[in-house]
Amino acid sequence: MMDILMYLFETYIHSDVELMVDQDELEEELLRAGFHQEEIYKALDWLEDLAALQESDQRSAIAKGASTSTRIYTENEKNRLDVKNRGFLLFLEQVNVLTTETREMVIDRVMGLETQELLLDDLKWIILMVLFNVPGNENAYTLMEELLYTAETGILH
Template sequence: MMDILMYLFETYIHSDADLTIDQDELEDELLRAGFHQQEIYKALHWLEGLAALQQADGAKIATSSALSIRIYTPEEMLRIDVICRGFILFLEQVKVLTTETREMVIDRVMGLETQEFILDDLKWVILMVLFNVPGNESAYTQMEELLASSEQGVLH
């Protein structure tokens, strides 16, 4: 499923391609690209969940003060390992993620139907969330810059 999400993000969103494609046409293209029908449905459902979070205007997402600490549920800790949780905390500390976007990221990570979830997958999810939430353009740019610098060995 992550492969489909990354493919869609790179092909349609990150490349400024035409975004007016309909769902049937998109499914056909993904099938031609070699993805399985069931995984395509899961990925499209995941994207619908992301859109629903953005449209909820924070109704489902609790805000917290700057002094609060996020406690992960046992289920979240099984999916989001300590390295990924540390990266989320780091992004909050450098103001790339707000409490609201952090919760959106965690929600979308938990919405993934995948057995294996690694830091690189988290980075993609964060980019997708930041891209899809209006008003986070500078955070999205900052996240891209962090990723570019980490690929060059600057970020530890």
């Protein structure tokens, strides 16, 4: 599913190609690209859930959390997000790329994946997708994009 999400993000968000609104056309495009129907449905549902986070009451509850509070992860979250991933989330909060609100959105979308093993690179892409989806985070998005692409070229370790 991460491959489909990354494909969609790179193909439609990072290009001048106009995003197809028709879901049937989008599904056909993904099928032609070699993705399986079931995985396409899961990825599109994941994206719908991401968009729904924008409108949910959960955002206002998260926004009320103190910025000095410590995030305690559940067992399920710790199983999905290893120490390296949790440390990266903490780092991004400390450098003001993520807020408590966007961090929680990232964790929600990580838990929405149907995978037990989450690579750090996958987490970075999820963070990028969340930041892109939340208005007012343009600077954080740009910084995260720089972290992602410089890490891929070997500059950031």
